[in-house]
Amino acid sequence: MDFTSLLEIFASGTLGTLRLFAVTLVGCLVGGTVLAAMRVSPTPVLRGTAAAYVNIVRNTPLTLVMFFCVLGLPYLDIRFSETASINSFALACLALIAYTSCFVAEVLRSGIATIPVGQAEAARSIGLTFSQSLRLVILPQAFRTVIPPMGSVIIAMLKNTSIASAFNNRELISAMRNAIEIRGDIVIPLLFATALVYLLLALILGRVFDYLEKKWVILR
């Protein structure tokens, strides 16, 4: 098999990884923000629910979370699509979102804790409600202060998309396995090539977060 075909396999695998990453990124930022907001809310039920969720899901291996989604949800008759590949994709994204949201929430919560209490008092004193002051004053500042640790969480998530390969998803690892089946004679170069793609993607992500950190810096 020639080089071009291998390249095509890897290209489509990379695309699969990026698709998983993009959907999970949006989902875990939204989910993590909701969880963090719940954890600092004045309502004990919300605080307790979010704390329990974070403590349970964060401490479960991602592989097991995926098994729960892939095997558990169909058992409950939850299906996202009649097409098997789309269903697998949705279930993998769901598992990644459920899992990564916990880490995003904890990072955000640590950011919220660094915002001077006077910011919230000033927000309340001009008549903003709790959710408005969280949305308009506290979270925008918290996000800006946690960009470096948030970058680490997101890069970890990018690499975690590889677990989806075991659950019938087309991404980099499955592309690599595919390539190895065809060209068993160059296993080591194929492993290195795969690692290189992850490395490149992660380095680009790192640069994006560096840029955001500089752009969004808050002077105090």
Added chain:
Amino acid sequence: MAITGPCVYAGGMTANVTADTAAPLVRMRGVQKHFGDFQALKDIDLDVHRGEVVVVIGPSGSGKSTLCRTINRLETIGEGSITVDGRDLPEEGTALARLRSDVGMVFQAFNLFAHLTILDNVTLGPIRVRGMKKGEAEKLALSLLDRVGVAHQAGKYPAQLSGGQQQRVAIARSLAMKPKIMLFDEPTSALDPEMINEVLDTMVELAEEGMTMVVVTHEMGFARKAAHRVVFMADGEIVEVAGPEEFFTNPQSDRARDFLSKILTQ
């Protein structure tokens, strides 16, 4: 307690209060506040009338900041009652948020929103709380910033301004809500000496325009110039209430005399 005419206040002092037919804007009765075992406020009775400037002074730890902060419920109280414009302070929620929008507050640490420009700091409340259009809010904000002398800084961020400028922006931010009353919690205590006057001048102007104000401060000059009444606190209690001339020239209580002798000889 009589609402109109000369009133008798806690401590048995008499003070001349301009007869006001309307009910007081703020009425505190029997207010108690504990921080753990420490009693921060002891049986506070205080009325603030419309258009009145009440200056609260006293040694640090006397409860004056706490008193100020209970009026918009940034501090909750243990016992007693506080009414603002005739209504009891509501529990935390939308009703309290609405009430707070009518009660301006200026903090010792300015507390401008660090991630927003000066202009956005002032327009946030009018847009999000009052539902004002963006353009209209910006016009209002610019006129207020102009009034406090920082309109040319509208596009900057709070950290790029001096302390005195930040505090004047904080005053503009409160004014943008068209409050019924303004609370000042040691507004000049965090400022360099040369910036204190620019903030005090702004406050004196406000007082002259008839704004109802409760001012916790160590600036005796401001108290003399702008106060209608001086409230002297010590150990969580209101010890003495008097007009500024009376208070500074002829304090009735030993604690007030002691306090004044210490700060005036500095």
